[in-house]
Amino acid sequence: MNLDVHDIGGAPVIIGAGVAGLMTALHLAPEPVVLLSNAGLGTGACSELAQGGLAASVGGEDSPELHLCDTLAAGDGLCDVTTVRRTVRAAPEAIRTLERFGVAFDRSADGALRLGLEAAHSQRRIVHAAGDATGRELVRALIAAARRTASITILENMEARRLVVEDGAIIAVVAAGCTGAIALPTRRAVLATGGIGGLFSDTTNPPGSCGQGLALAACAGAEFADLEFVQFHPTALEGPRRPMPLVSEAVRGEGAVLVDEQGERFLAETPGGELAPRDVVARAVWHQLAAGRRVFLDARQCLGLRFDKRFPAIADLCRQAGIDPATDPIPVRPAAHYHMGGVAVDAAGRSSIEGLWACGEVACTGLHGANRLASNSLIEAAVTASWVAESVADVSHTRRPRVCSAFVPRRPDASGIRPIVSAALGIIRDSETLRDGVATLLPIAAHDSAASGPALVALMIAIAALRREESRGSHCRSDFPGRDADARQSRLTLPSAIQTAVALSWRAPIRSTLT
Structure with a gap:
């Protein structure tokens, strides 16, 4: 296959157009960047499906130290304490930055941010947008900001297929789309490709989220960390639909309980109950299913007729499945949801390959350890994007409009x-x-x-x-x-x-x- 070599003047190439990729591009402005989206912008990214919010200590009784303690407890001994402390301290400012980019967060009548509670959090610190459609609102606002930023060149429906490495350093990104393959010579590439849920039959992720960034990094020779840690969300809506609709942890935060087919609450004796760490709840649900019992999330007592107003998107998904959450318990089962492992990166998001950074779910920063604390994923993407952008901007570039090989791997x-x-x-x-x-x-x-x-x-x-x-x-x-x-x-x-x-x-x- 002949490659069409595009001279992009050594601009950084950001691979992925979810929250991590979009924010990295925006933080790099006014430096020119190329942003690759393997689908139409705003489709196919895990970020857009996120119902939960962003964890940040913005409440009056909260603090970064409390957020730190909750994150470390959930991470089960494998978090990098320095990374956690740095991230939770930067989280409130990241919320303000997102607002400057046009994100409309939910607020109460007095103008204060409306804060939710999720599993293993000791305080209400979950910032939401559009109720239970936070991811969609984030992506909407960031896409709008990217489209009006002249320094960002967006290539839609172009999928990165290979990172070209020479002497241990990135020299080009090979991408392909319906019009053919192209080579983008660059000394700076950022992976922001999301997760691996699409490798599993039951997942809340888009089917295309099958670890493309990890495959790119592996073939380039990068080092990985904590790949074995895959988080299963305990409450995906049971049914044939794929990806499986998520019944947000925020529903349990409002008091919904997990029951078996006899209506018995099986987490009553578990510390934290329905708001125990996700791995604990997911295993408890798995054991019920393995014993041949069905599992339901019951929000009838705590929300009832208020369910529609509090969680309109979830209510709509339930009704599409023939369920009225105000009067019916919601059938749920665990589904692959988030990958704590990924490309091993340093404090600036640099991988072990010269010229390659990773940001968001594809990276392993040490924030999540063995088990991600709820809603720490979107805030990680928002916070670390600025660190990655600063590091990328500090690296000088050399224009090298050539590619050594025309090999283009198949679409995964x-x-x-x-x-x-x-x-x-x-x-x-x-x-x-x-x-x-x-x-x-x-x-x-x-x-x-x-x-x-x-x-x-x-x-x-x-x-x-x-x-x-x-x-x-x-x-x-x-x-x-x-x-x-x-x-x-x-x-x-x-x-x-x-x-x-x-x-x-x-x-x-x-x-x-x-x-």
Whole structure:
């Protein structure tokens, strides 16, 4: 394939147009940047689906120290304390910055920000916009701001397929769309591609969110951290729709309770109850389902007829499924929702590859540890985007309008591997299923197909999960139920993952679940 080389004057290329990518581009203004969106702007990003809000200590009785303590507790011993402290202190200013970009946050009659309560938070500190459609409002405002910023060149329906590396440094981004492939020579690339939920059968993420950024970074030689930690949201709306509609944690924050099909509340004796950390609630729901019982979120007593006004988007989704949340309990089940692991980055968002940064869910900053505190994801994207932009702007660039290779990987498609990933990397894991997953994923990852990129990402996650022989946060091993007192953040590169996978495959039979 012949590549059309676009001389962009060495401008940074931002890959991804959710909150993290849009805010990085806006913070870089007036420096010229190129923003790649693999779909039409405002579609296909996880950010747009976010019903929850942004966690920030803006209430009168709240403080960054309280936010710090809640984040560390949820992270189950693996948070980077320095990163957490820096992030929670910057969170209130990030809210003000978003307002300057045009985001309309919900306010009470007296003009104060209306603050919600979510799981494992000791204070009401969740800032919402448009009720339960915060993500949509954020993306709307940031897109409008980006479109009126002359320094941002937006390339829609263009998907990054490869990072070209020479002598350990980025020299170009190869992208492809319906009109063909192009090469964008640059010494500065920012990954803001979102998460991995699309690798799973049950997910709240768009199906295209299958770890594209991780695959790009892996093939470029980047280092990863904490890949094994995948958060499952406890209350996705049960049904055939994909992505699964999310029933926001804010509903439980208003007093809704989880009950079985007999109407019995099964979290009554759990510390924190329905507002315990997400991993605790997700496992409790999983155990009910594994025992053959259905699970419902019951908001009839706490909200009743007020449900529509407080959560209009969720109410509409429920009615589309034939459920009236004012009078009916809502059937729910856990779904893959957020990835705490990702590209290992430093305090400025720099990866181990020269000229490559990562921001948002694709990055592992150390903020979330083993289990993300509710609503810390959007605020992380908003806060770290400014740090990444500052670092990118500080790096001088050289124009090099050439690309060494015309190879363009295929467009990723995770549909064929979802049963494998769901079986091996679910809420409860064990050595046998992880080994089977590795053995099945390895040949798919090694083969040049649309599934190879997603399989590569899933393979690395499975290797990381095998290596962590303990249960901590969102990573639960039935064969290692205890905690390792000496456990640390895990690190992994593609060569070490492949080496481990090959060694395991020699010892384990390949049990393909593909049809």
